[in-house]
Amino acid sequence: MQSELSCELAVVGAGAAGLFAALTAAAEGASVALVSATPLAQTASYWAQGGIAAALAVEDSPARHLADTERAGRNAVRRSAARVLCDEAPARVRDLERLGVHFDADRRGVLALGLEGGHSLRRVVHAGGSATGRRVVRQLSALAVDEPRIAVLEGARAASALMRDGRCEGVALADGRALRARATILATGGAAALWSRTTNPPGSLGIGMALAHAAGAELADLEFLQFHPTAVIGVAGREGFLVTEAIRGEGATLHGPAPPGSALGERFVDELAPRDEVARAIAALLAQTGATAVSLDMRAIDPARFPNVVSALRDAGLDPASEPIPVAPAAHYMMGGIVTDLHGASTVPGLYAVGETACTGLHGANRLASNSLSECFVFGARAAAAALAEPAPGGPPAPPSPAASLERPARATQESLWRDAGIVRTRAGLERLLDDPHPLARLIAVCALRREESRGAHQRADFAAADPALNHRHAVVGAGERPRLALWD
Ligand SMILES: Cc1cc2nc3c(=O)[nH]c(=O)nc-3n(C[C@H](O)[C@H](O)[C@H](O)COP(=O)(O)OP(=O)(O)OC[C@H]3O[C@@H](n4cnc5c(N)ncnc54)[C@H](O)[C@@H]3O)c2cc1C
Secondary structure, three states, rough: OOOOOOOOOOEEEEOOOHHHHHHHHHHHOEEEEEOOOOOHHHHHHHHOOOOOEOOOOOOOOHHHHHHHHHHHHOOOOOHHHHHHHHHHHHHHHHHHHHHOOOOOEEEOOOOOOEEEOOOOOEEEEOOOOOOHHHHHHHHHHHHHHHHHEEEEEEEEEEEEEEEOOOOEEEEEEEEOOOOOOEEEEEEEOHHHHOOEEEEOOOOOOOOOHHHHHOOOOEOOOOOEEEEEEEEOOOOOOOOOOOOOOOHHHHOEEEOOOOOOOOOOOOOOOOOOHHHHHHHHHHHHHHHHHHHOOOOEEEEOOOOOOOHHHHHHHHHOOOOOOOOOEEEEEEEEEEOOOOOOOOOOOOOOOOOEEEEHHOOOOOOOOOOOOOOOHHHHHHHHHHHHHHHHOOOOOOOOOEEEEOOOOOOOOHHHHHHHHHHHOOOOHHHHHHHHHHOOOOOHHHHHHHHHHHHHOOOEEEOOOOEEOOOHHHOEEEEOOOOOOEEEEEEEE
């Protein structure tokens, strides 16, 4: 080790989850080191468009939000975790307002709420139309930079956990420095960029999951990768660009390939059904017709409502006010990740995980739209509070656990995941993935092979129906790589 830094709390990742956890801990008086591998604009949080789900409408309630979350999650939602999310999301939105985030509201200050697939009413708080992530992350980053108790280590990458007697005492950075802390929170984001067609920034490679697994932590639900139905396809420079579901919430429609002589094909799916259903309907239509895209017709939508989506499409040469947009599903959100309890604690003492890298089980087999940003704030705050109650490390510096690979996956791995762990999987394809050189690709395959059924985002051609015996069972994978199917309540 070249040198040692120390703090009370090490937070790895500066997206919504890491920033909020760091600010919460600093507000409690703790010294925090915030480690971020990529620049601000390359976090998934910065790219988030639709918004933050919270039961804020007069006619809404946490119980109704919970019912929608459970319905979308296909009998796999861990109710205790989802209840925490739905109960606490409204208070975290108010915290964000207190921290200076301005959400879209009417003249009287009543929040404007958007509608997205799977929600039974308008529940999604947004900022700058569809620039929610950008607005929130900018504000929280500015606060973190100004906070004297937070040391921001930009451009630094965590490579492994510092472990003593089974307890995590910080992280080893790739540049050789050791960061010692009483607790470490991994907020390293998801893994959807492991798939070749994705809506995610290139850094969403599941490195926190690999790091935690190498330190002995359990991972779960890696077979549950959500495919977003409407990502732009066939447009150079904008491949995989996400067109938020909130646009369908305002009335945009999906159409199949146009018959000769017609500008637009037939509608073929309820545009506001949960994501797994819409993505599957599109994939089935594409397979049946041989087309590469379906059309998203948003000509009736006021462009001023979604300015950043409209301008990104215009930059790519598409005019959403006058022509349908070619879209197809893309890998979007990892429901699985590092197993945590309701306070973000992983199965390794001293090591916590929050945000997309964590798996509380709250999303089940299919995340309800806009529940992930809420999760970052609800569980980010909880993990910060719990982490600060950990004992301070004593004695000489702890040695690092085996380093997680920080290498980008080969293009071949990304293409294999798209082909063999895509929207519809088969045993033969998943078995091929077991030989992939990338360790996470292999873990995804073992979880997907273990789940011999179709449920939510995990669809198997060879097991076409859900198996009721697997309701609320989660594929948990520890050091042995052979997952067990654990029952979570
Ligand atoms: C295009 C798009 C639109 C979306 N829209 C919405 C939406 O409207 N509503 C919603 O709820 N969700 C949305 N999501 C999902 C949501 O944005 C993410 O789930 C959420 O932002 C994840 O936040 P995070 O803090 O966990 O991770 P991220 O925001 O991805 O941040 C991860 C951080 O970890 C850092 N990092 C990773 N590895 C290391 C390492 N080894 N060392 C140091 N740092 C590391 C990265 O540099 C980064 O700072 C969207 C996602 C995408 C891609």
